[in-house]
Structure formats: structure tokens, C-alpha cells
Amino acid sequence: MSAAPRIVRAADTAALADAAAAAILEAAQTAVREHGRFTIALAGGATPASTYTRLAQSPFVDAMPWDRTWVFFGDERMVPPHHPESNFRMADERLLSKVPLDADHVFRMRGEAEDSDAAASDYTKQLLDTCPERRGGGMPRLDLVLLGVGVDGHTASLFPGSPAVRETFRPVVAVHAAAAAIPERLTLTFPVINAAARVFVLVAGPEKAKVVKAVLADRALTPAGMVRPTDGELRWYLDAAAAALLPR
DSSP, rough: OOOOOHHHHHHHHHHHHHHHHHHHHHHHHHHHHHHHHSSEEESHHHHHHHHHHHEEEEEEEESSSGGEEEEHHHHHHSSOOOOTOOOOHHHHHTTTGGGGOOOGBBBOTTTTOOOOOHHHHHHHHHHHHHOOOEEEEGGOOOOOEOOOOTTOOTTBBBOOOGGGGGSOOOOEEEEEETTSSSEEEEEEEEHHHHHHEEOOOOOOOOGHHHHHHHTSSOOOOOTTTGOSSSSSSEEEEEETTTTTTTTT
């Protein structure tokens, strides 16, 4: 059974980025100490972007074990890697291009592919080849998955009502998010997200307060509420505005 999430409150977005960067560093150092490598799936969105900027700065940039770090992505829009809406582009500009990461250790989802299902299969193979540890159903076990949350309760590219929310077998799938500006996407699924050793959900801003309350206080059945690591740790990092409707 999954444990209750740990809620970490920060005064503002800068404090949230600092706390999240420190937690990522700690997770990386622990993973390298325990099994010699650190695997992380990055999220898109403004709040993770601030964390990436902070992680690329002192003291975190000098303390991270970059040579033992392997980077994946939680989701991606079906766009080329330098498109303004590409999650890879954001992460590359904020973090990846600014730290001493081996290019062979960065696995982006190929949003430019003509066949999204084939791209999802290729990404599954990369996950399986790079993450030797397995959990239930043979799912690759990432050391850390970072996630954000949309105002509709979606996380990664797992949207309310999407068949991908019910996926139980494939670690990566192609999805069509009808309400999104760029509907065609690739995403990790709940089986691999919930197989991770740690999942950190990063949320900031007053527009997210209602969905945070729905998930954490009201236990509403949203995709974000389905993030429940079965043998790992779940933390929600919230700024004061996002946490405003939660009980103290």
C-alpha cells in the first residue's frame, strides 16, 4: 500500500525552487551511494523550470553527481526539440546545457517523430535498457520522477478521461489530449510513475489552489490523485499560494 504524501510548504516560488533543488540533490546522492547511478524523469511547466534554473546554480550544480546521472522526461508534445512548446527545449535551456552532463545520458522523447506509437515504443526500450531495477509487472524503477499538475488535475500528459490513465502494461504511450493546444503527446504512464523510488510533485500559483485541495484534502479522483508510489516516497512541494486552501 502506498504511503501518505509528505507535503512541503514554501513561502514563495523562489523558496519552492530552492527546496526542490535541495531534495533532488539529496535523492541523487542517495541513489549513487546505493547503486552507483541516478535516474530522473523531468517535468515540463513553469514551476519545474524554476527548479531547473536553481539546480544549475551554486551550490547545487557543484554538488550534483552529473557524471552518474541519467535524464528522462515524463512527457512531451509532438513537436521538434527546439519548438517553443517542447519540454526538452525548456529543460535544455534551463538546466541540461548548463551542467556537465554526458549527452549520451540524456534521453529525450522524440516529439518530431511521424509515428507517435513507435516513438513511445522506442522510449520504453530506452527506459528498460537504462534502468535495470524492476518493480511490479517488470516496470523500470526510476530513482526520481518530477511532476507538475494542471488546473484540471492532469499530471504528465495523463488527462482526465484519457484512456492512458487506465494503462496497466505499457510504461510509455502516445496520447491525444483534446483540450490541449498541442494535443498529440507522449507520456509516462502510472505503472512506471508509481514504480519510482521517489516522486516529487511541484506546484505553485493561486490558480492551482483548488486542484491541490481537491487532490490532497478532498481526495478527489483526478489523474494527479492517482500518483501513489507503491514502494517509494511521494512529496508535494507547494508555494503558499498553491497551498492556500489546505488545512494547516
